[in-house]
Amino acid sequence: xxxxxxxxxxxxxxxxxxxxxxxxxxxxxxxxxxxxxxxxxxxxxxxxxxxxxxxxxxxxxxxxxxxxxxxxxxxxxxxxxxxxxxxxxxxxxxxxxxxxxxxxxxxxxxxxxxxxxxxxxxxxxxxxxxxxxxxxxxxxxxxxxxxxxxxxxxxxxxxxxxxxxxxxxxxxxxxxxxxxxxxxxxxxxxxxxxxxxxxxxxxxxxxxxxxxxxxxxxxxxxxxxxxxxxxxxxxxxxxxxxxxxxxxxxxxxxxxxxxxxxxxxxxxxxxxxxxxxxxxxxxxxxxxxxxxxxxxxxxxxxxxxxxxxxxxxxxxxxxxxxxxxxxxxxxxxxxxxxxxxxxxxxxxxxxxxxx
Amino acid sequence: xxxxxxxxxxxxxxxxxxxxxxxxxxxxxxxxxxxxxxxxxxxxxxxxxxxxxxxxxxxxxxxxxxxxxxxxxxxxxxxxxxxxxxxxxxxxxxxxxxxxxxxxxxxxxxxxxxxxxxxxxxxxxxxxxxxxxxxxxxxxxxxxxxxxxxxxxxxxxxxxxxxxxxxxxxxxxxxxxxxxxxxxxxxxxxxxxxxxxxxxxxxxxxxxxxxxxxxxxxxxxxxxxxxxxxxxxxxxxxxxxxxxxxxxxxxxxxxxxxxxxxxxxxxxxxxxxxxxxxxxxxxxxxxxxxxxxxxxxxxxxxxxxxxxxxxxxxxxxxxxxxxxxxxxxxxxxxxxxxxxxxxxxxxxxxxxxxx
Ligand SMILES: CC(C)[C@H](C(=O)O)[C@@H](O)C(=O)O
Ligand SMILES: CC(C)[C@H](C(=O)O)[C@@H](O)C(=O)O
Numbered sequence: 001x002x003x004x005x006x007x008x009x010x011x012x013x014x015x016x017x018x019x020x021x022x023x024x025x026x027x028x029x030x031x032x033x034x035x036x037x038x039x040x041x042x043x044x045x046x047x048x049x050x051x052x053x054x055x056x057x058x059x060x061x062x063x064x065x066x067x068x069x070x071x072x073x074x075x076x077x078x079x080x081x082x083x084x085x086x087x088x089x090x091x092x093x094x095x096x097x098x099x100x101x102x103x104x105x106x107x108x109x110x111x112x113x114x115x116x117x118x119x120x121x122x123x124x125x126x127x128x129x130x131x132x133x134x135x136x137x138x139x140x141x142x143x144x145x146x147x148x149x150x151x152x153x154x155x156x157x158x159x160x161x162x163x164x165x166x167x168x169x170x171x172x173x174x175x176x177x178x179x180x181x182x183x184x185x186x187x188x189x190x191x192x193x194x195x196x197x198x199x200x201x202x203x204x205x206x207x208x209x210x211x212x213x214x215x216x217x218x219x220x221x222x223x224x225x226x227x228x229x230x231x232x233x234x235x236x237x238x239x240x241x242x243x244x245x246x247x248x249x250x251x252x253x254x255x256x257x258x259x260x261x262x263x264x265x266x267x268x269x270x271x272x273x274x275x276x277x278x279x280x281x282x283x284x285x286x287x288x289x290x291x292x293x294x295x296x297x298x299x300x301x302x303x304x305x306x307x308x309x310x311x312x313x314x315x316x317x318x319x320x321x322x323x324x325x326x327x328x329x330x331x332x333x334x335x336x337x338x339x340x341x342x343x344x345x346x347x348x349x350x351x352x353x354x355x
Numbered sequence: 356x357x358x359x360x361x362x363x364x365x366x367x368x369x370x371x372x373x374x375x376x377x378x379x380x381x382x383x384x385x386x387x388x389x390x391x392x393x394x395x396x397x398x399x400x401x402x403x404x405x406x407x408x409x410x411x412x413x414x415x416x417x418x419x420x421x422x423x424x425x426x427x428x429x430x431x432x433x434x435x436x437x438x439x440x441x442x443x444x445x446x447x448x449x450x451x452x453x454x455x456x457x458x459x460x461x462x463x464x465x466x467x468x469x470x471x472x473x474x475x476x477x478x479x480x481x482x483x484x485x486x487x488x489x490x491x492x493x494x495x496x497x498x499x500x501x502x503x504x505x506x507x508x509x510x511x512x513x514x515x516x517x518x519x520x521x522x523x524x525x526x527x528x529x530x531x532x533x534x535x536x537x538x539x540x541x542x543x544x545x546x547x548x549x550x551x552x553x554x555x556x557x558x559x560x561x562x563x564x565x566x567x568x569x570x571x572x573x574x575x576x577x578x579x580x581x582x583x584x585x586x587x588x589x590x591x592x593x594x595x596x597x598x599x600x601x602x603x604x605x606x607x608x609x610x611x612x613x614x615x616x617x618x619x620x621x622x623x624x625x626x627x628x629x630x631x632x633x634x635x636x637x638x639x640x641x642x643x644x645x646x647x648x649x650x651x652x653x654x655x656x657x658x659x660x661x662x663x664x665x666x667x668x669x670x671x672x673x674x675x676x677x678x679x680x681x682x683x684x685x686x687x688x689x690x691x692x693x694x695x696x697x698x699x700x701x702x703x704x705x706x707x708x709x710x
Pocket of ligand 2: 194444447448
């Protein structure tokens with residue numbers, strides 16, 4: 001197989017973890033006789049520095065012409081004081097909108113060998129294996145009007161949460177499809193006791209569900225979901241929700257296993273190439289020190305192989321290598337137990353390649 | 356002291372836990388020589404059944420003429436299919452708006468004797484003692500327009516998130532004031548990298564902070580806050596945030612100690628009497644079985660005594676009685692360890708009175 005991949009390392013530890021992931025991908029390509037061609041492009045803070053634009057046109061163009069996209073991370077204190085339009089995150093938000101990356105998939109898996117790292121008691125976290133499906137191009141992130149007006153105490157700021165039936169149906173279907181190849185259970189999260197958009201959301205879920213008789217589903221209020229994720233995380237299979245709720249719940253969920261540095265994500269496009277990235281941030285404090293955990297990015301590449309290129313076998317090999325590395329005890333600082341040796345980004349990468 | 360209290364037992368276990376709290380309050384009144392006069396009124400599902408209105412005018416009137424309000428809980432499956440205007444929750448939302456209950460205070464305290472009940476490892480949860488200050492009468496809960504229009508796939512639902520500078524300032528000040536009598540640290544939670552209203556929020560926090568040089572503060576993004584609450588709950592002192600974020604985070608926080616049945620809340624009014632209620636719901640499944648944990652409602656009464664009537668000593672006595680009961684091992688089903696005897700609502704109440 002011959003494919004082109006847009007590579008957007010971004011800021012902070014982005015270049016390091018992406019570098020690791022590409023080394024692993026190269027090795028896999030060789031082993032399975034594929035050819036992956038990379039085109040690098042800037043996004044986020046480094047793009048602001050170089051092009052005065054967190055998402056330069058050429059970056060968008062490179063992405064559009066590729067078969068898939070790998071992203072590192074964006075942002076850092078250096079750019080925190082810039083105007084909203086120049087902020088690194090804006091590059092990411094614009095990329096999501098332009099490429100219609102409507103479905104953010106965030107699997108949360110508990111690795112047995114990392115039970116220690118979890119803030120939760122082992123009996124609560126054991127066996128956890130769910131996926132959050134977050135709508136990524138609608139809702140309050142993009143609704144209009146979003147403005148400020150008036151003066152003094154009456155000055156008012158306005159944001160708007162909108163969803164069309166079409167947008168909801170598209171993401172809800174994705175949730176049900178995923179449930180079909182998983183354990184067959186969808187939890188749709190909303191705030192239907194307060195929000196008009198959630199009531200439409202609930203209606204659409206009811207309708208879509210009728211097309212998937214093999215999948216069971218339920219509605220859960222977002223405040224209750226925030227509780228249940230802690231109380232009984234193993235309860236969930238597929239969680240589908242709107243953009244802002246998904247932002248909050250998926251970050252909450254990412255803390256359950258205690259290994260943020262392990263978690264991958266995919267942002268699937270409705271029209272073109274999809275984007276794969278670790279869920280952790282740019283961690284400017286450890287950037288350039290060869291300390292970052294590359295496993296989330298490597299796992300994101302596994303998602304890419306599976307979802308984008310249909311290479312199930314290759315993805316499986318990669319996932320197994322990640323598990324094996326964890327068990328071998330070669331761990332970066334974020335995962336190492338007290339007193340244990342801390343491996344560097346490169347060492348962990350070497351170990352994955354070896355496995 | 357002579358005071359009038361509006362008592363709204365509500366639905367499900369509401370009447371039981373409120374009944375317990377009043378028994379305890381009566382005993383305390385006797386002991387300290389106060390006179391508390393109760394006027395009962397309907398709210399929620401029972402009000403829909405009796406008056407076809409989740410918040411009858413006479414209930415509102417009773418509240419307005421009292422010095423404080425005690426609420427049990429509202430809602431239940433019986434009323435879930437009603438139109439939005441007739442839903443039990445609507446009664447609560449309307450009450451908040453009408454009485455300008457703008458500041459919801461939710462303390463989260465870890466009781467040493469309940470460490471076992473927490474889903475978190477004991478070393479994470481030990482010493483946790485923070486309070487969430489949630490704005491309760493603004494934001495997306497009440498903003499206009501909130502509507503649905505269009506047809507087919509283009510049908511669109513709209514909710515509106517608005518905040519005025521005045522509304523933000525009022526709640527943020529409350530947060531800083533509380534921090535002054537606590538450990539002097541405010542964490543203001545927003546989503547300023549996406550929302551216009553959060554950017555106004557952040558500005559107001561900066562301004563208000565200047566008036567409280569003895570309080571340190573920081574901004575935290577809501578997704579990060581959802582993570583940090585699990586990772587290091589003991590880090591927080593006062594968390595102040597807008598309505599929807601507060602709804603999600605305070606429910607998430609309530610699960611940390613593993614004892615939802617313990618947690619009280621106060622909703623402070625800008626103009627009249629304030630409202631005190633347990634944060635747990637109406638638990639229709641155990642209603643009428645004498646199994647509900649009354650301690651959250653009893654702790655809410657302690658908050659009432661302290662915040663509304665300035666009776667610090669009485670509040671302290673009550674809080675100590677609650678702690679003592681926990682230590683004595685007399686526990687309702689939600690807290691009892693496996694194999695331990697489960698006390699009834701009445702037994703726990705008797706024990707509090709005894710202590
Ligand atoms: C950077 C920010 C705008 C973004 C979001 O809120 O979507 C991030 O938190 C994420 O979840 O990818
Ligand atoms: C019942 C519901 C409308 C309410 C809310 O969201 O405010 C509840 O969840 C709460 O937190 O008091």
